[in-house]
Amino acid sequence: MNKHQSNIDVCYIISHGFAARMLLQTGLITRLTEEGKSVAIITPDVNDENLKELHDNPLVKIYDPKIEQTIWDDDYGVKRMYYLEDIKSNPVFWEKHLYSILYSKSKHPWKRVRPFIYYPIHRLIKYFPSIRERFKQKENKYLFSKKANILLEKIQPSLVVSTYPINFLEAKFLYAAKKKKITTLIHLLSWDNITSKGIFPVIPDQFIVWGKVMNQELKEYYGTADEAIHICGVPHFDNHIRVKKAPEYKALLTKLGLDATLPYIFVAMSSPRFAPHEIDIVEWLAKAINEDVFGKEMQLVVRPHPQNVQGSLSDKRWIKRLDNLNGKRVAVDYPQLVKSKVRWSMRKSDMNHLSNLLVGCSVCLNSGSTVSIDALMMDKPVILTSFDGNRKLYYWKSARRLVDYPHQKKFVGLGGANVVHSYETLEEEILKYITNPNHDLDRRRNALEMECHMNDGASTERVVKAMLQIFKNMKVHAEL
DSSP states (O other): OOSSOOSEEEEEEOOBHHHHHHHHSSSHHHHHHHTTOOEEEEOSOTTOGGGGGGTTOTTEEEEOOOOOOOHHHHHHHHHHHHHHSOTTTSHHHHHHHHHHHHTOOOOOHHHHHHHHHHHHHHHHTTTOTHHHHHHHHHHHHHHOOHHHHHHHHHHOEEEEEESSTTSHHHHHHHHHHHHTTOEEEEEOOSTTHHHHSOSOSSOOSEEEESSHHHHHHHHHHHOOOGGGEEEOOOGGGHHHHHHHHSOOHHHHHHHTTSOTTSOEEEEEOOOTTTOTTHHHHHHHHHHHHHTTTTOSSOEEEEEOOHHHHSSTTOOTHHHHHHHTTOSSSEEEOOOOBOOSSSBTOBOHHHHHHHHHHHHHOSEEEESSOTHHHHHHHTTOOEEEEOSBTTBOOOTTTSGGGGGGSHHHHHHHHTTSOEEEOSHHHHHHHHHHHHHOTTTTHHHHHHHHHHHHSOOSSOHHHHHHHHHHHHHHHHHHHHHO
């Protein structure tokens, strides 16, 4: 219950470009204001183009937190993994540990040294659990931010919402809100947030989740009560349903230089950090297309992940190799990034690009990204390329490891995607789906329902409804 008079109904902290897409490109913020709710947005880039249409909305205020992330903030996140997680039991964390020792490209001396210091401490925790307990007790000093407290005092919100809870900026504001007894909500951004990002620094009062899988994970990891979880689906996937009803992929294919009347395979790439030789597979596919392996009419569209082209996970050597693939039957569609301090902020038009490329394709290939679920929204079959071309890499560097990450393992187990481990099986699976696009369709739809609740294009409205219910419950609680 809030102890003060609120100036703003809801305050969002937006630190990630994909969160900006979910909140700003779906009309979610605007819908809340249409319901009479005032909204504050805290973000590192108040000039991000995704915010433009909100600047003239009298019920929306935008703030720069003026909190810079330092190397010690980054170190805190790494330290939490070693002190709080059982890193050997979760392949995501163990891979991060091995990567930092064996493959890190960082030139910062502390980043190179710290795993050799933190891992021995991690092993000692088994014998001296008080190490972990002391870390938990001292965690408050890492989360406390004078600037976050001052800004929340200025905004005076009734509800503070985070979408990427392991981000240090968002954690600081959630922590400040909890201390001020402001109601807190985490609206989870992605399907891997609960199982693969680590224990949340701050546990909120309420959660908004995608579907039954996330619902169960919250209960398993945090013991969250049913009344604190709102299953709503995925707001930014609503665009897929709109496009599905009125597709425009033929115009996009023409723009890419392909034949709009012919079928195509769609490949959504990952970062070299996760699939080091995925570019080899893409080149093999391009060659197979040009040699009519999948028929004389089949084409190929390749879409790099934003991580391919921007940030510390990118590899610029891939760009030239991708550009060399463009031809009569092969096209590369680069993601439309926004120049922003918000990492991987995307243009609004980019979601339409992705939706159209998915709705028109015959089959979707990737090594382990969220695009698998995007494809299922369009009833498109998904193949996961769980190999490294003709190379046999160490498992913990190989793309093979991705299907063992908790969220992917569940997804594959539900029947959401078929996994291939060689060029031979990849060819077989593609030909199978080309011949019968509805093969295992019921299993795919069941996986989608488990992950994303309802495939009806109304997730944004369900989130708005959930938010309004939260406010209603807050009011009732305040009156007691």
